[in-house]
Amino acid sequence: xxxxxxxxxxxxxxxxxxxxxxxxxxxxxxxxxxxxxxxxxxxxxxxxxxxxxxxxxxxxxxxxxxxxxxxxxxxxxxxxxxxxxxxxxxxxxxxxxxxxxxxxxxxxxxxxxxxxxxxxxxxxxxxxxxxxxxxxxxxxxxxxxxxxxxxxxxxxxxxxxxxxxxxxxxxxxxxxxxxxxxxxxxxxxxxxxxxxxxxxxxxxxxxxxxxxxxxxxxxxxxxxxxxxxxxxxxxxxxxxxxxxxxxxxxxxxxxxxxxxxxxxxxxxxxxxxxxxxxxxxxxxxxxxxxxxxxxxxxxxxxxxx
Ligand SMILES: [Zn+2]
Numbered sequence: 001x002x003x004x005x006x007x008x009x010x011x012x013x014x015x016x017x018x019x020x021x022x023x024x025x026x027x028x029x030x031x032x033x034x035x036x037x038x039x040x041x042x043x044x045x046x047x048x049x050x051x052x053x054x055x056x057x058x059x060x061x062x063x064x065x066x067x068x069x070x071x072x073x074x075x076x077x078x079x080x081x082x083x084x085x086x087x088x089x090x091x092x093x094x095x096x097x098x099x100x101x102x103x104x105x106x107x108x109x110x111x112x113x114x115x116x117x118x119x120x121x122x123x124x125x126x127x128x129x130x131x132x133x134x135x136x137x138x139x140x141x142x143x144x145x146x147x148x149x150x151x152x153x154x155x156x157x158x159x160x161x162x163x164x165x166x167x168x169x170x171x172x173x174x175x176x177x178x179x180x181x182x183x184x185x186x187x188x189x190x191x192x193x194x195x196x197x198x199x200x201x202x203x204x205x206x207x208x209x210x211x212x213x214x215x216x217x218x219x220x221x222x223x224x225x226x227x228x229x230x231x232x233x234x235x236x237x238x239x240x241x242x243x244x245x246x247x248x249x250x251x252x253x254x255x256x257x258x259x260x261x262x263x264x265x266x267x268x269x270x271x272x273x274x275x276x277x278x279x280x281x282x283x284x285x286x287x288x289x290x291x292x293x294x295x296x297x298x299x300x301x302x303x304x305x
Contacts, residue, residue: 008106008304011064015293016053017112018042020071020086020138021186023052026290027060032298037290046089054102065300066105067293068095069112071139073156079109082156085173086139086187108296111157112289113141114150116247119284119292121145124245132241133288134160134232135248139173140181140188144239161185165231183227186250193220203250210256218256225257229264236269236277247282247289254281 010030017024023042027035043049057063072084072091079097084090096107110118117133129148135141142160144151151158161181162174169178170191182188186203193201196216201209209217232244246254254261258281266274282288 007062008064008301011062012060013065013067013294013297014056014060014063015067015069015115015290015297016056017069017115017289017293018049018071018087018090019112023049024286024290025056026287026293028294030064032294034290037287042087046093049089050095050098050102053099054105057103057105064106065297066099066107067115067297068107068109069115069289069293070095070109071112071137071141073159074109074111075156076152076154081109083174085175108293108300110293110296111141111143113143113160114152114157115292115296116141116282116284116288117143117145117150117292118295119288119290120245120247120282121148121292122295123284123288123291125283128243130241131243131245132160132235132239133245133247133282134235135289136185136228136246136250137248138186140185140231141248142235144241160235163231163234165227165234180227180231184224184231188227189220189224189250192223193217196220207253207256210253221256222260225260226264228257229261230268232261232279233265233268236265236273240273241277243278243280245280245282247284247286249286251281252285 013028015026022039024039026037029035043052070081071087073082075082081090081093096109099105099107113135116135120133131145133143140161162179164178165180166178170182171177172179172182189203193206206217210221284291
């Protein structure tokens with residue numbers, strides 16, 4: 001026990017941001033220095049995911065905490081993953097318990113967007129106390145930070161990507177129709193391109209084509225940006241955050257859609273909110289969840305000491 005307690009207080013912190021397509025990881029020193037990062041395709045089965053995490057724990061010595069960002073809803077009462085629409089094998093899993101069966105690991109889990117929100121809160125250059133964070137990845141995630149705390153409930157974190165923006169719209173991974181995520185995510189962008197052309201093209205190819213002004217890719221990004229602006233205006237009207245920060249993979253190509261997003265956002269937010277609610281792109285890029293994982297572990301560590 002003494003050894004484990006020492007490890008918790010001085011050991012390194014290994015964070016996994018588990019996405020529907022890729023898994024990112026970051027190894028931090030106990031003092032917060034990012035020692036290394038990596039990104040790989042997300043393992044195709046639950047058992048392989050557990051092995052991937054364990055292999056990384058074993059190969060990086062003296063790990064105090066492992067933090068997992070989960071692309072779905074989590075029960076805070078028992079750490080069960082309730083539903084993960086873009087990585088369905090995680091649904092109904094107790095990943096903390098299962099990792100502990102394979103090795104004595106001090107593991108924390110949090111919704112991936114909430115982790116990114118924590119990362120923005122602690123690492124953003126200008127501290128904002130009330131903001132919303134929207135992650136544009138395989139799906140759409142969201143976090144609301146209210147007076148420095150994550151908004152959540154005993155049921156789960158909220159599911160911003162599944163608010164409805166089109167009545168009887170596209171089928172979403174959650175099984176319902178017309179969700180924000182079915183339009184303003186990587187999947188949504190690919191679906192838009194398919195609707196315009198009748199052909200499937202992976203998101204990276206749509207980006208490459210849009211860079212050379214190909215007609216359908218450019219149009220796909222305009223439609224994407226417009227739906228995104230509409231969804232963000234709903235968030236603004238409902239929650240009046242001081243700022244809405246875009247994070248996740250597609251936020252890194254915001255130059256392809258952000259003007260359209262701002263236009264649609266301003267067309268739809270409550271008139272007195274115009275120019276008061278800032279839209280911005282994360283300064284942490286797609287590493288916000290990794291930094292959030294480190295911050296979460298440090299808060300847990302302070303409770304332990
Ligand atoms: Zn949905």
